Amino acid sequence: MEQLIGSVAMAAASMKDQVYYSNNQFIWADYLVFSVFLVGSAAIGIYFSMTGGRQKTTTEYLMGDRSMQLVPVSISILVSFTSAILILGSPAEIYLNGIIYFYYVIGMMLACIISAYTFVPLFFPLKMTSSFEYLEERFGSRAVRIVGNLLYILKGIVYMGIAMYAPSTAMEQVTGKVFKKEYAIVMSGVIGTFYTMLGGLKAVVWTDVFQAGVMISGVFGIFIRAAVDAGGFGSMYYYAEKYDRIVWWEGSPDPTERHTMWGLIIGSAIGWVYTMGVNQASVQRFSSLPSLAKAKWSVLLNVPGSLILTWGSCFMGLAIFGYYASIGCDIYGAGWVGKNQIVPYYVMDRMAVPCFPGLFVAALFxxxxxxxxxxxxxxxxxxxxxxxxxxxxxxxxxxxxxxxxTKALVLLFGILGTGMGFIATSLGGTVLQASLSFSGATGGPSLGLFLLGALFPFVNWVGGLVGPIVGVTLSMWVSIGAYSSSKQEVEVPADTSRCNYTVLPPTRDPTAMSATLPPGLDAWYSISYLWYPAVGVFTTIIVGVIVSLIASLFGVQTKTHRKFVFPLVYKLFNSLPKGCMTTFNITFIEDDDNDDENDSKNNVTPFAAKSDASVSSEEAAGKAHQADGSAAFLADKNDEQHTDGEAVDMTQMAESGSNAGANKNSSVSLRNRASGGLDNSAFVSDTAGKSPTDGALTEVQM
Known part of the structure; x- marks a missing residue:
């Protein structure tokens, strides 16, 4: 069968003795389609600025009044992180290096599942506008919160810049450099800033839905046409195998191997847990839904969504390679296109019918x-x-x-992101690798910081501050160093025998720079870009834990509310011996009013029942009886000042003390009402008021 496919494909290829560079460009119909798309995107922002609450409150502007709908939010989460970088980068990766990249989507799907059952239940009940509010509440430090802010802002600006740069290269290609990439970057920044500034989160979500339809149409339209051009799936597979692009198994544990199964699955899973679970854009979206169940589903629905978009883009790259291999002209090897212009070139070469190139560029934008x-x-x-x-x-x-x-801040970040877009034009390699490299280097430490809070209740603010700083330093060092030394800029060669060109593409030696580096530094820069998030995560966690333990020896304390750690972590630490908890210096804080409810839900014994401040049920019953007597005596003594209602209230206060040790506010209230001289009331206040905290929180030293 393979011989038959090969003979048919070679017969088709022989019909072309030479392949010439395509000079097809945009026509007026393509500009019209693209303009309609831009106007439609801007119109959505204008619409939401004039409807509903007209974006006059920060709750509506930033959170959509927390009443968004499930499907639009799920689609918005998906397309927010599968941009033109995916549509251009994934096909280019498959075209240049083969199909092993297909494993990447497995890590994405695992990340969606992990995030839906860990971080969504952690963040959603807190009803926070910013995911970084969690950091201050958990570590009791604004400094830790600010570090988290800065990491996200850095990542956001870098990602915006690369996202703007990606479609600009395609725009320049399809218009024959009439529309410069610099113009396209400015246009992206202006339109995106415009409708976001006007319509807030509602405009962002519904524009994402509109744009998702355009993206899917463009991706699958190109894939279907390229598959037909290549001669079908059989021919696509034949040429990919012929030119060494079929590698299903690469199980090397070596982190310096650019692409292995483990790097693609584990590395992508770590990066996407950050994206789906703790990234502010994701948290902001699933927190805008009305229930926890819908918040979970908004992330879980990204499992099939990521599969469709990512594998659709990968098959598109395989089909485009199959076509050019069948006619004996590797357009990249011929030097006709850059890595990020493979898909745009194919569109203008084989699909230059009125309107479709305009639709394709609209999909990218x-x-x-x-x-x-x-x-x-x-x-x-x-x-x-x-x-x-x-x-x-x-x-x-x-x-x-x-x-x-907040609208002015949108404008400010729009300007910064546009500036980063101009800087991104100097990046080498595919936009996919550039995005995953720098986003992973900043996202990994951020994920590590949140994991420090949710997994390790003994980590204090010192560890939460130092850990991510060291993590981002190391991960950015390897990321920038690898790029500056041209590490991992590789591609598998293909046939250029039928390309008609007069100027050979420039040759380069990818090992020239690395040869001048010291061996240790050369190995450090050779780490695959897929492992950058892991470098950031594990460095942050290890450093954060060690620094916290050292700081605790110098008297730095931390008090962790049970709602700020994963429920399984809470149960685990609760089951350990008390001496072990004392060694790690753990203090859990719980809400008195919700103790019974929380304990029943989590199947654990209340902390108060285990603490020295708690009292036995018999003692509590005796106190309640004494309180009854005190209340009755007060009612008889001073009917005008102490009503039956107050007597009942006193009884209830005494009874509440039997559950978790009545707090000091209750005992003060009892003393005031007794107004001196009521021994029984004083007894209740003195014995029930042994809780170690003031106010509505009970903290228990483990």
């Missing part, structure tokens, strides 16, 4: 704008909520003024 708008909305949210609002001046502002400030 759909992905770019969805990523840009998501980052803009998220960055403005965290700067307002985490950096500005805590200051008394900003906290006193009206909702209208606060919303205006």
């Amino acid at each position: 759909s992905g770019a704008l969805s990523s840009i708008s998501s980052s803009l909305n998220a960055c403005s949210a965290i700067v307002w909520k985490d950096i500005l609002q805590p200051f008394s001046y900003f906290s006193r502002l009206s909702e209208r003024t606060a919303t205006i400030i």
Whole structure:
């Protein structure tokens, strides 16, 4: 069968003695389609600025009034992180290096499942606008929160820049360089900033839905045509195997191997857990839904969504390679296109019918704008909520003024992202590798910081501060170093025998730079870009844990509320011996009012029942009886000042003390009402008030 496919394909290829460079360009119909797409995106922002609450409150502007719908939010989460980088980068990766990249989507799907059952239940009940509010509450430190903010802002600006750059290369290709990539970058920044600034989260989500339809149409339209051109799936597979692009098994544990199964699955899973679970754009979206169940489903629905879009893009690359291999002209090997221009060149070469090139470029800009708008909305949210609002001046502002400030922040980050787009034009390699390299280097430490809080209740603010700083330093070092030394810039060669060109592509020696590096540094820069998130995560966790243990020896304490750790972690630490908990210096804090409910849900014995401050049920019953007597005596003694209602209230206070040790506020209330001289009331206040905290929180030293 393979011989038959090969003979048919070679017969088809022999019909072309030479292949010439395609000079097809945009025509007026393509510009019209593309313009309609841009106007449609902007119109959605205008619509949501004039409907509903008209974006006059920060709750509506940043969170959609927490009443968004499941399917649009799920689609928005998906396309926010599968931009033009995916549509251009994945096909280019398959075209140049083969099909092993297909394993990447497995890690994406695992990340969706892990995030839905860990971070979504952790964040959703907290009802936070910014995911970084969690950090301050968990570590009791604004400094840790600010570090988390800065990591996200850095990642957001870098990602916006690469997302703007990706479609600009295609725009330049399809217009024959009439429309410069610099113009396209500015256009992306202006349109994305415009509708995000006007319509807030609602505009971002519904524009993402509109743009997702355009993206899917473009991807599968190109794939179907390329598969037909290549001669079908059999021919696609034949040429991919002939030119060494079929590698199903690469199980090497060596982290310096560019692509292995483990790097693609584990590395992508770590990176996407950050994206789906703790990334501000994701948290902001699933927190805008009305229930926890819908929040979970908004992430789980990305499992089939990521499979469709990612594998669709990968098959598109395989089909395009199959076609050019069948006619004996590798367009990249001939030097006709850059790595990010393979798909645009094919579209203009084989699909230059009126309107379709315009639809294709619209699909690219759909992905770019969805990523840009998501980052803009998220960055403005965290700067307002985490950096500005805590200051008394900003906290006193009206909702209208606060919303205006958040819109101004969108504009500011739009300018910064556009500037990063110009910087990204100097990046080498595919936009896919550039995005995964730098996003992974900043996202990994952020994920590590949240895991420090959710997995290790003994980690204090010192570890939470030092860990991510060291993590981002190491991961950015390897990322920037690998790029500057041209590491991992590889591609598998193909046939160029039928390409008609007069100028040979420039040759380069990918080992020239690495030969000048010291052996240790050369190995460090050779780590696969897929492992950069893992470098950041594990460095942050290891350093954070060690620093926290050292800081605890110098008296640094931490008090962790049970709602800030994963339930399984809470149960695990609760089951360990008390001496072990004392060694790790763990203090759990719980809400008195919710103790019984939480304990029944988690199947654990209440902490208060285990603490020295607790009392036995017999003692509690005796106290309640004494309180009854005190209340009755008060009622008889002073009917005008102490009513039956007050007597009942006193009884209830005494009974509440039997559950978790009545707090000091209750005992003060009892003393005030007894107004001196009531021994029984004083007895209740003295014995029931042995709780170690003031107010509505009970903390238990383990």
